[in-house]
Amino acid sequence: MFVVAAASTLVISVAIVGSLVGEAISFLRSIASDVGVSTLWADGWFPRRGRFDLRTIVWHTVLVAGIAMVVATPLGLGAAVYLSEYARPRLRRILKPVLELLAGIPSVVLGFFALRFISPRIVQALWDSAQSQSLAAAGIGVGILIVPLISSVSEDALRAVPQSIREAAFGLGAQRWHTSLRVVFPAALSGVIASLILGMSRAIGETMVVAIAAGATGGSLMTLNPLEGGQTMTGAMASLAIGSDQVAGAVAAFQSLFFVGLLLFAMTFALNVLSDRVVRRFRQRY
Numbered sequence: 001m002f003v004v005a006a007a008s009t010l011v012i013s014v015a016i017v018g019s020l021v022g023e024a025i026s027f028l029r030s031i032a033s034d035v036g037v038s039t040l041w042a043d044g045w046f047p048r049r050g051r052f053d054l055r056t057i058v059w060h061t062v063l064v065a066g067i068a069m070v071v072a073t074p075l076g077l078g079a080a081v082y083l084s085e086y087a088r089p090r091l092r093r094i095l096k097p098v099l100e101l102l103a104g105i106p107s108v109v110l111g112f113f114a115l116r117f118i119s120p121r122i123v124q125a126l127w128d129s130a131q132s133q134s135l136a137a138a139g140i141g142v143g144i145l146i147v148p149l150i151s152s153v154s155e156d157a158l159r160a161v162p163q164s165i166r167e168a169a170f171g172l173g174a175q176r177w178h179t180s181l182r183v184v185f186p187a188a189l190s191g192v193i194a195s196l197i198l199g200m201s202r203a204i205g206e207t208m209v210v211a212i213a214a215g216a217t218g219g220s221l222m223t224l225n226p227l228e229g230g231q232t233m234t235g236a237m238a239s240l241a242i243g244s245d246q247v248a249g250a251v252a253a254f255q256s257l258f259f260v261g262l263l264l265f266a267m268t269f270a271l272n273v274l275s276d277r278v279v280r281r282f283r284q285r286y
Contacts (some may be wrong), residue, residue, distance in 0.1 A: 020265060023258030030252035045231060046219035047240055047253045051141045054224045056258065060135060060230040064210055065203040067139025067226060068146060072199055075143075076150030077192065083151070084158035085180040103148035111212030113194040114141030119213065123227070130227040133215025139226065146199040153198060157191020158184055190282035197275040207234040232265050 031037060031052065045056040079099060083092055121139035124130045130137075161184050169179040185192070211217070216227030217239045223230055231239065237260055238254065 005012055017262075017265070020258050020262040023255050027252050027255030027259040030255060034252065044219060044234055046223040047236075048219070050252075051219075052256055053222060053254075054260075054263070056220055057231055057233045057236045058263075059222070059224075060174070060214070060220065061232040061234070063226055063230070064139045064214065065200055066117045067136060068133075068194070068203040069145035069200055070229055071140055071143025072146045072150055072203075073196060076199065077148045077154055079147070079151040080154035080158055080192075080195075081180055081185070083152055085157050085176065085184060086128045095118060099148050099151060102144075103152070107145060107206060107208040108142050108212070109208040113144075114138060114209055116261075117258035120271050127173050129214070130228060131229050133213060133229045134227050135214050135223075136226040138210045138214035141213050142203045142206050145206060146202050149202055150199040150207070151197045153175045153195035154188070154192045157188040160191070161187045182198065190279045193278045193282065194275045197271050197278065201271040204267055204271070205234060207238050211235045211238045233260050236260060237264075 036222055038048060039052050040054050042051040042053045044051055045053050079095075083095060083099075087095060097180070114137045115133065118130055118140050119130070119134060122140065123134055124132070165183060165187060169183045174183065210232045214232065214235060217231075217235075219239075220229070220231035220236075237257055240257055256286045260280060
């Protein structure tokens with residue numbers, strides 16, 4: 001029974017990938033025969049009009065994920081170091097559940113928070129040219145979303161460092177901040193890097209925050225400016241999948257969902273493989 005339960009996850013994963021690959025091949029064949037391969041690098045992502053510029057949604061995805069990591073990395077690692085090395089046990093018992101509570105907030109709530117607070121109070125307050133829905137607001141919202149993931153995994157890695165290493169550093173006259181940053185942090189480097197890669201993977205796969213805060217629900221032109229609206233890969237899939245009658249409005253529009261999904265799966269899978277290799281490369285055994 002246990003073997004069947006374990007094997008079922010593999011079967012489901014293979015079935016998902018198989019369904020994506022089949023429809024993705026159909027999409028490429030339809031593009032090659034009907035509208036031409038050049039539509040894959042057209043001037044924007046408008047699948048219902050037969051324009052499938054992959055550069056647009058891939059770049060917007062990377063841009064939002066990059067902004068999210070800029071926000072989440074210092075907050076997440078700072079929280080992890082404080083909880084692991086500085087917080088007293090009583091304070092830690094209070095802060096740890098509060099941080100985990102942030103991870104339990106639905107992403108749709110954070111999407112509306114980014115739309116109603118982050119965009120007007122932060123992004124537009126700092127840059128007058130920013131639109132009400134922008135990639136920057138979406139990136140900050142996604143960054144807040146992945147802070148608990150980075151901090152939780154990093155804190156577990158920091159707390160796994162033996163106490164004897166800290167005591168040895170103190171015995172040599174090192175101060176607490178020096179011990180935390182120069183001794184404990186390098187010793188837990190594999191777990192810290194893994195948390196950052198997992199956070200990046202989570203940011204790439206986020207849907208609701210970018211669908212609400214980034215705008216461009218019907219499609220998007222290519223833009224390098226994060227202060228403008230745009231559409232990520234997940235946002236494009238969510239927007240296109242709403243209403244099956246509308247999906248069939250253009251040649252290969254429906255199949256493009258599966259092609260983008262396969263591309264997104266490949267990106268997140270590559271990040272997970274990279275995370276596993278980093279852990280194996282830098283892991284310390286005590």
